[in-house]
Amino acid sequence: GAGVSQSPSNKVTEKGKDVELRCDPISGHTALYWYRQRLGQGLEFLIYFQGNSAPDKSGLPSDRFSAERTGESVSTLTIQRTQQEDSAVYLCASSLDYQTSSYEQYFGPGTRLTVT
């Protein structure tokens, strides 16, 4: 079956430009997460959507970062006025529902963002 997909797989942008990253979760998954992984570091939580509840934005590093999700479908992560320190792999994950007994997250392949 279809897993989590992300696009683009690679993005090179100039410092100061805006970028938009897309995540298509597994159909029926109500929870969606964005993470980033900088080179040589672990996964850093960014934002979490659960159904129609207000998203948990506690991990967003600055107001240049924002994310949207319409219902239980596609999510977009937008980074405005990109900086070199934004260079990382951005990973999206989805899971069925945090209230179920299994909290297993299914990850997409990631988008590698390089800011020059």
Next chain:
Amino acid sequence: DQQVKQNSPSLSVQEGRISILNCDYTNSMFDYFLWYKKYPAEGPTFLISISSIKDKNEDGRFTVFLNKSAKHLSLHIVPSQPGDSAVYFCAASAYGQNFVFGPGTRLSVLP
């Protein structure tokens, strides 16, 4: 401050031997723990999980042990295989929300 720590950035093990990956956490509210495996250029894949009501969970060659009093968990892989070579992430959650990941341990299984 790191709420989830994996103090060994790398580990090398001979094929057929046991691999033990360790993870420590600081937040006593964490009640669910997961291990993920990540190959280069791929997203992490779920490996095994454990709830705080248990102290052990086993799935084939993989066993996770949880010591709540020490706020420590470990992943045992036995016997280790070359295909197990990957980066292993420990993750923790309180009530299934806001997962916190450790920095990862790179496991190399030598043939």
